[in-house]
Structures are given as structure tokens and as C-alpha cells.
Amino acid sequence: MNLSIIGSGYVGTTIAACFAELGHDVVNVDIDEDIVASLNDGQAPIHEPGLAELVERHAGDRLRATTDYDEILDTDATFLALPTPSNDDGSIDLGAMKAAATSLGETLARKDGQHLVVTKSTVVPTTTVDAIGPRIEEASGKRVGEGFDIAMNPEFLREGTAVDDFLSPDKIVLGAQTDRAYETLDEIFAPLVDRAGNPPVVKTGISEAEMIKYANNAFLASKISLANDLANICKEFGVDSDEVLETIGLDSRIGSSFLGAGLGWGGSCFPKDTAAIIAAARGRGYEPRLLQAAVDVNDGQPERMLDLLRERIDLDGTRVAVLGLAFKPGTDDIRKSRATLLISSLLDAGADVVGYDPVATENMRERFPDIDYADSAADALANADAALVATDWDEFAALDDEFDAMRSPIVIDGRRIVTRREGIDYESLV
Ligand SMILES: NC(=O)C1=CN([C@@H]2O[C@H](COP(=O)(O)OP(=O)(O)OC[C@H]3O[C@@H](n4cnc5c(N)ncnc54)[C@H](O)[C@@H]3O)[C@@H](O)[C@H]2O)C=CC1
Numbered sequence: 493m494n495l496s497i498i499g500s501g502y503v504g505t506t507i508a509a510c511f512a513e514l515g516h517d518v519v520n521v522d523i524d525e526d527i528v529a530s531l532n533d534g535q536a537p538i539h540e541p542g543l544a545e546l547v548e549r550h551a552g553d554r555l556r557a558t559t560d561y562d563e564i565l566d567t568d569a570t571f572l573a574l575p576t577p578s579n580d581d582g583s584i585d586l587g588a589m590k591a592a593a594t595s596l597g598e599t600l601a602r603k604d605g606q607h608l609v610v611t612k613s614t615v616v617p618t619t620t621v622d623a624i625g626p627r628i629e630e631a632s633g634k635r636v637g638e639g640f641d642i643a644m645n646p647e648f649l650r651e652g653t654a655v656d657d658f659l660s661p662d663k664i665v666l667g668a669q670t671d672r673a674y675e676t677l678d679e680i681f682a683p684l685v686d687r688a689g690n691p692p693v694v695k696t697g698i699s700e701a702e703m704i705k706y707a708n709n710a711f712l713a714s715k716i717s718l719a720n721d722l723a724n725i726c727k728e729f730g731v732d733s734d735e736v737l738e739t740i741g742l743d744s745r746i747g748s749s750f751l752g753a754g755l756g757w758g759g760s761c762f763p764k765d766t767a768a769i770i771a772a773a774r775g776r777g778y779e780p781r782l783l784q785a786a787v788d789v790n791d792g793q794p795e796r797m798l799d800l801l802r803e804r805i806d807l808d809g810t811r812v813a814v815l816g817l818a819f820k821p822g823t824d825d826i827r828k829s830r831a832t833l834l835i836s837s838l839l840d841a842g843a844d845v846v847g848y849d850p851v852a853t854e855n856m857r858e859r860f861p862d863i864d865y866a867d868s869a870a871d872a873l874a875n876a877d878a879a880l881v882a883t884d885w886d887e888f889a890a891l892d893d894e895f896d897a898m899r900s901p902i903v904i905d906g907r908r909i910v911t912r913r914e915g916i917d918y919e920s921l922v
């Protein structure tokens with residue numbers, strides 16, 4: 493089929509390249525000319541394992557990019573993969589979605605024949621029906637169900653494993669309101685269902701699909717926060733939290749994934765999505781107490797880590813190495829990474845910070861241009877008074893005599909990744 497995808501960020505580029513790999517003809521529409529040029533040159537604009545190969549293989553053939561919305565006219569369906577960030581009060585900011593919906597509507601005004609518009613972005617329940625559909629109607633002069641249909645297809649991929657996650661989904665959720673929309677979605681997803689070995693395809697309503705996405709993320713974020721709450725209790729009793737959490741994970745009702753205790757969750761999605769659904773619930777008069785508690789536990793972990801450091805050393809004038817700047821291993825994304833919070837607090841306390849990450853340094857340099865950056869963990873540790881481990885990159889497990897070059901070998905490990913050894917003053921956050 494001919495597909496268009498508006499927004500070529502982490503999700504838009506990944507799904508475009510994967511749909512091309514699955515045999516569809518795909519055009520990515522983005523307002524960012526650099527991203528468009530990069531895709532048309534056959535280069536992935538973001539760092540995701542396997543993505544560069546797919547973009548290189550299909551660019552100029554089944555995959556192309558443009559800033560021109562008119563190229564949507566030759567396609568059968570459009571996915572909206574636009575950012576849905578937070579407003580200051582945590583509620584969802586639909587600015588990019590609304591702007592793109594208006595541009596799409598103006599374009600569809602000139603299209604003959606039926607079109608399907610699919611919300612891929614994470615949006616609070618009723619957004620597609622109440623905010624996206626009407627905007628397209630207004631700009632196109634067409635009606636939902638007559639000229640174009642609307643649908644919602646939440647995305648569950650993780651950064652760092654985006655291509656594999658998209659191509660091997662646990663489930664595919666298709667929210668729509670007409671048989672015609674479901675049929676088009678079936679046609680789009682048939683090659684994926686086939687390749688992925690028939691994962692469950694859940695056909696549901698549009699608002700249910702929107703809520704499934706939030707429920708999924710809220711559950712995972714809360715699971716990590718409960719693991720952190722339990723691990724904090726373990727620490728008070730000198731109990732090994734790894735043994736406790738690994739063992740409860742053996743209960744099939746609990747499951748072992750997302751029980752990794754430590755500094756907590758960051759990234760572009762869990763923080764904003766928990767905030768958005770909490771704000772949306774409050775807007776309807778419901779107070780989501782458990783979810784708010786999950787956020788509170790998460791917010792407390794970086795401060796607990798700094799307290800452990802303060803117990804050992806006065807932060808003012810102290811050189812602190814922050815190992816791991818990305819919000820998790822396998823990505824260069826620093827959005828809401830725990831390291832950004834640690835660095836802010838360290839700077840407020842008068843510390844001198846040196847950061848190291850295998851791939852995220854340049855992104856962090858834009859956020860904190862005035863701290864030092866090292867080219868290796870060894871360089872970051874040399875002459876540091878203390879080290880905070882913020883991301884569980886594998887290479888940190890192999891650190892050994894690099895710690896000997898520290899001025900004082902204080903190591904606070906937020907991810908239980910460092911191998912303990914003689915000669916370091918090691919403490920794990922949990
Ligand atoms: N990043 C992730 O791992 C996942 C993200 N999501 C959701 O997917 C959505 C997109 O997220 P990301 O891809 O991370 O965002 P992103 O910020 O990486 O990319 C968004 C892209 O949209 C473009 N854009 C903005 N306004 C535009 C307009 N009017 N017309 C055309 N292009 C425009 C930007 O230039 C940018 O390239 C969000 O709702 C997010 O919550 C869902 C699952 C996973």
C-alpha cells in the first residue's frame with residue numbers, strides 16, 4: 493500500500509523504515525529539513541540498532557521523505573507520529589498534533605477518494621475523535637466517515653530496540669469505528685502479522701486504543717516504582733533487593749521484567765505519559781492516587797542517591813563523575829534522563845561535574861554546555877572525588893582498576909551494574 497507518515501522522529505522514522513521493509517511504499521513528511529535530507533540520503537536521523545540498514549536499503553525506493561504535505565495525496569493512509577509533550581501542569585500539549593491535522597485536512601481537501609488517518613502518537617482518550625477528526629473536517633470540508641476515516645494504533649516500541657520491537661510486537665491494537673477503516677488497517681498490518689508469527693490483533697474502539705497505550709505505560713512505570721519502593725525497604729533492613737525482586741519475578745503472575753530497581757524511569761514517555769493521564773483523570777474529577785504515588789517514588793530516587801553521596805563528602809567544590817547520560821542503555825536520548833536531574837542538583841550544590849556516556853554526550857552537551865565531558869569512563873574517573881552511575885551500560889560492569897585513578901574512590905551505583913572490588917567505597921542506591 494501507499495502510506496504517509498507525518499513526523500519523522502523516533503517513532504515516525506522507525507515505522508516508516510519498517511513498513512518499507514514489509515513491502516509498503518512510504519513517504520515521511522516532516523517540517524525539519526535536516527531530517528528529510530538525511531532520510532533521502534539514505535541515513536537514519538536517529539541512533540537505533542538496525543534502523544540505519546533499513547533506511548539505507550529502502551531510501552530512494554520504497555522510502556522517501558519530504559516537507560511537502562501534497563505528497564500525501566498519492567497515499568491511502570496517513571499515520572500521525574507527532575510529538576505529544578507535556579504542558580507545565582503535566583497535561584498533554586496537542587499543539588503539533590493539531591497543526592499537523594490542519595495541514596493534513598487542507599491537503600485532503602484536494603484528494604479524490606477515501607483516506608484513512610491513523611493516530612500513532614500517544615494521546616489521551618477521546619483526542620482522536622474530539623480534537624483530530626474535527627480539525628481535519630474543518631480544514632478539508634469533508635466529514636469523518638465520508639471522504640476520510642479516523643483510527644488509532646498505539647505504538648509500544650522501546651527506544652534502543654525500536655526496530656525489533658516494531659517487527660516482533662506482543663500485540664497489535666487497532667482502534668477504529670467503521671468496517672472500512674478496520675479493513676484498511678488489516679491490509680496495512682497483514683505483512684507484519686505474517687512476519688511476526690500471528691501476534692494477537694486487538695480490534696477495539698478509538699478511545700479504548702488511546703487508553704490501552706496509557707494503561708500499558710502506567711502499569712510498567714508503576715511496576716518499576718513498586719520495585720523501587722520495595723528495594724528502598726530492603727535497603728533499610730540490609731536485605732539484598734536483587735534476590736528479593738528476582739525471586740518474586742519467578743511468580744508467573746508477577747513476571748521478571750521491569751523489576752529492575754535503582755534510579756527509576758526517565759525518557760520521553762513514562763514521565764510525560766504518567767503526567768498526562770494523571771492530569772486528564774483530574775480533569776474528569778478522578779484522583780489517581782496509586783499512579784501519583786508511582787511518580788512520587790520515581791522522583792525521590794535521584795535525591796536518595798545524592799543523599800548517599802552527601803553522607804560521604806561535601807558536594808561544594810567536589811569533582812563528581814556521572815557515568816551514563818542517556819535515559820537507558822542502547823540510546824543517545826537524554827530526555828528526562830536521571831543523569832539530567834543528578835547534574836542539575838550537583839551544579840546547584842557547587843559540584844564540578846564531568847559526564848561520560850558512550851553515545852549520548854553530544855545531546856547532553858546541548859543541555860549542559862558548561863560541564864566537562866570525558867571520552868571514556870576511565871577519563872571521567874581520573875581525579876574525580878566521587879562517581880555516580882546513572883545508566884546501566886554494559887561497559888560499566890567491566891570497570892576495574894580505572895577506579896584507582898580517582899582522587900577518592902567513592903562510587904554510588906544507581907543501577908547495580910558496577911562489579912564490587914577491594915579499594916572502592918561502593919554503595920548501591922538500592
Ligand atoms: N519515542 C518512543 O519510544 C515512543 C514514542 N511514542 C509516542 O509517539 C509520538 C512521537 O514520539 P517521538 O517519535 O519520540 O517524537 P520525536 O520528537 O522524536 O519526533 C517528532 C517529529 O515530528 C516532527 N514534527 C513536529 N511538528 C510537525 C508538523 N506539524 N508536521 C510534520 N512534522 C512535524 C518533528 O520535526 C519531529 O521530527 C509521541 O506521542 C510519543 O509519546 C510512542 C511509543 C514509543
Ligand SMILES: O=C(O)[C@H]1O[C@H](OP(=O)(O)OP(=O)(O)OC[C@H]2O[C@@H](n3ccc(=O)[nH]c3=O)[C@H](O)[C@@H]2O)[C@H](O)[C@@H](O)[C@@H]1O
Binds near residue numbers: 648709757758759819
Ligand atoms: O511509550 C513509549 O514511548 C515507550 O515507553 C517505554 O519505552 P522506553 O521509554 O523507550 O524505555 P524502557 O525500556 O521502557 O525504559 C524506560 C525507563 O525505565 C527504566 N527502567 C526500565 C526497566 C526496569 O526494570 N527498571 C527501570 O528503571 C529505564 O532505565 C528507563 O529510564 C515502554 O517500555 C514502551 O513500551 C513504550 O512504547
